[in-house]
Amino acid sequence: MPRKIRLTPVRLLVLGYLGVILLGTVLLILPFASKIPGRADFMDALFTTVSASCVTGLILQDTFQHWSGFGQAVILCLIQMGGVGFMTFVFLILKLGGRKIGLKERAFMQESVNAPNIAGMVKLTSTILLGTLIFEAAGAFVLAFRFVPDYGWGQGIWFSVFTSVSSFCNAGFDLMGVNGTPFASLTSYAGDPIICLTVPLLILIGGLGFSVWQDLCDNKFRLRRLCLHTKLVLVTTAAIVVIPTAVIMIAERGMPFGDLLLNSFFTAVSPRTAGFNVLDLTTVKTATVFTTIVCMFVGGSSGSTAGGIKTNTFAVLLLSLLSFVRGKRSVECFGRRIDDDSVKSASRFVTLYLLFAALGILLLCLFEQGKDFTLTEIVFEVFSAIGTVGLTLGITPTLTVGSELTLALLMFLGRAGCMTVMLSLRTPSAPAAELPVEKVRIA
DSSP: OOOOOOOOHHHHHHHHHHHHHHHHHHHHHSGGGBSSSSOOOHHHHHHHHHHHHTTOOOOSSOHHHHBOHHHHHHHHHHHHHHHHOHHHHHHHHHHHTTOOOOHHHHHHHHHHHTOSOSTTHHHHHHHHHHHHHHHHHHHHHHHHHHHHHHHOHHHHHHHHHHHHHHHHTTOOOOOGGGGSOTTOTTGGGTTOHHHHHHHHHHHHHHHHOHHHHHHHHHTTTOGGGSOHHHHHHHHHHHHHHHHHHHHHHHHTBTBOHHHHHHHHHHHHHTTTTTOOOSSOTTTSOHHHHHHHHHHHHHOSOTTSSOOSSOHHHHHHHHHHHHHHHHTOSSEEETTEEEOHHHHHHHHHHHHHHHHHHHHHHHHHHHHTTTSOOOHHHHHHHHHHHHTTOOOOSSOGGGOOHHHHHHHHHHHHHHHHOHHHHHHHHOOOOOOOOOOOOOOOOOO
16 A cells, blocks of 8 residues: 655645746746747746746846736746745735634744744744835835836836845846846946845845844844844855955956945845846956855855855854864854754755756756857856856856756755755655764765
């Protein structure tokens, strides 16, 4: 008799994302979802749905020039659902329907937003919904001061809302194809203070993590009272904004200082999984490209709208290395000792992440070997996909179907979580007897 498959929170999360992708693909295939006669190409619809629901931003067709108003609305809904987690919307529906939120629903919600424990899930979810609404509305209001004068009231407000949601959710989708140049992103607004400050701030807020919001609110921004996770996130986030900004300013020097500072700040923040760009990435210096890849690798924070290995994971690994150099037996930070399981989990996750990235690079090299793509372009594309970033050096629209499917899978793994997907496939088994221990030479 076949064993019954148990629907664990991890498996529900993976199946939920797959369900959202299926629904989005069906909607984008509808004839009125695109501006071209007839229905959209299946791969265009699938790739766009995966990219939107996994808040990545890689596209095969320009969002404004290819998709109709209905198609753009579908993409925006997918971005919103992917950004805050589909289980958050399930929670909202249950709440509006007057249904009591039980332990099972709280467990699913905990897995969806990567919360540390099940206690306080209802409060955290309410904070997520309210905070998302406030920040996205505020972002749209500010952006309207630039887009309404440029595109009129109707289109300007729509562009403001779309860009604000896409920024906060770290998605990187834009509607700037309206200017006639496809895949231009926000390059026409390079040096614009409204765009170069509002969009990165939305990206940073969305990438901090929902539990960080709650910790900051509960402790009224008193730094000493914050938990270790929040302190690590804030310090690491500040470091990977300031240092890349300085590096990019040095690499791209030559423009007026004000424009250089704004554009460098934007370019340093956006690769943390947002995917917008104000500088043409095909013309920037090699140091800027390398810095962008590093930022895409690190990404945002756990339980946020961002991807990457996460700032807290990166911080734990650095602290572990520092503890080894200092000869300490435990990893310490801010007067606390980080538990060994967290250090092991960080190492496993980064190893798995890099293995999937390496496999993706190999597959793209094989699928695109007839083209003159450089290794840098392929590596950039792969880390952009698995980091759910959406930046590209211009090769995405010309990729083969095999490469498109590879990137779609990497985007899914990056958003659902490499470890989460692997755990969903694992079948619990009885513990085996302890085997004899033998040392293995390392380095």
